[in-house]
Amino acid sequence: MGPALPEGFEYRPGYLEPDKARVLLQTLDQEMEWQQLPITLFGRTMLQPRLIGWCSDHDVHYRYSGTRLSPKPWVAGLDALRTKLCTEYSAAFNSVLVNAYRNGQDSMGWHADDEPELGPSPTIASVSLGQARVMRVRPRAGGPSTGLLLEHGSLLIMSGNSQKDWVHSVPKSRKPLDLRINLTFRCVRPNSSR
Ligand SMILES: O=C(O)CCC(=O)C(=O)O
Numbered sequence: 001m002g003p004a005l006p007e008g009f010e011y012r013p014g015y016l017e018p019d020k021a022r023v024l025l026q027t028l029d030q031e032m033e034w035q036q037l038p039i040t041l042f043g044r045t046m047l048q049p050r051l052i053g054w055c056s057d058h059d060v061h062y063r064y065s066g067t068r069l070s071p072k073p074w075v076a077g078l079d080a081l082r083t084k085l086c087t088e089y090s091a092a093f094n095s096v097l098v099n100a101y102r103n104g105q106d107s108m109g110w111h112a113d114d115e116p117e118l119g120p121s122p123t124i125a126s127v128s129l130g131q132a133r134v135m136r137v138r139p140r141a142g143g144p145s146t147g148l149l150l151e152h153g154s155l156l157i158m159s160g161n162s163q164k165d166w167v168h169s170v171p172k173s174r175k176p177l178d179l180r181i182n183l184t185f186r187c188v189r190p191n192s193s194r
Pocket of ligand 1: 113170184
């Protein structure tokens with residue numbers, strides 16, 4: 001067993017049956033409308049090292065990473081998964097932000113999902129498909145990080161103070177890694193970001 005996860009993080013390996021998760025990965029790879037967003041760091045603008053996709057209910061807009069994501073129809077398979085997660089976690093997920101890590105060079109820097117339209121203590125349901133990748137989690141106030149391997153078909157629930165007190169990242173790897181698609185189901189307050 002790995003190190004204990006901080007309060008507010010719950011990891012469920014094998015949440016999706018492996019073959020179903022594989023089919024979903026392939027469907028999303030082909031059917032998602034992928035985009036690569038810019039990011040400005042220290043005055044330099046470059047492309048973020050991953051692709052993103054987005055699906056939401058008709059009234060959900062999200063300001064994310066300097067971009068305004070407008071409502072996009074639910075891609076096959078995601079709406080059913082959203083419904084299952086809403087029931088199991090008594091949540092009102094109305095959108096999913098999808099990240100595609102094409103290889104070991106794709107990554108996500110340290111951040112918290114703390115956009116105002118998610119509310120003060122959001123519940124985020126994060127489903128991983130394909131290549132297992134390590135997520136690192138560390139206290140916002142500083143201190144050592146904990147690594148968590150996010151495996152094919154797994155579910156990570158982040159709730160409570162997980163975004164207020166902690167930051168997380170998916171670092172690059174020198175190993176040759178395959179495609180990983182990560183789904184983060186969120187409840188964005190409707191009309192909050194027009
Ligand atoms: O890819 C992951 O597991 C992390 C995704 C993430 O941190 C995010 O979408 O905010």
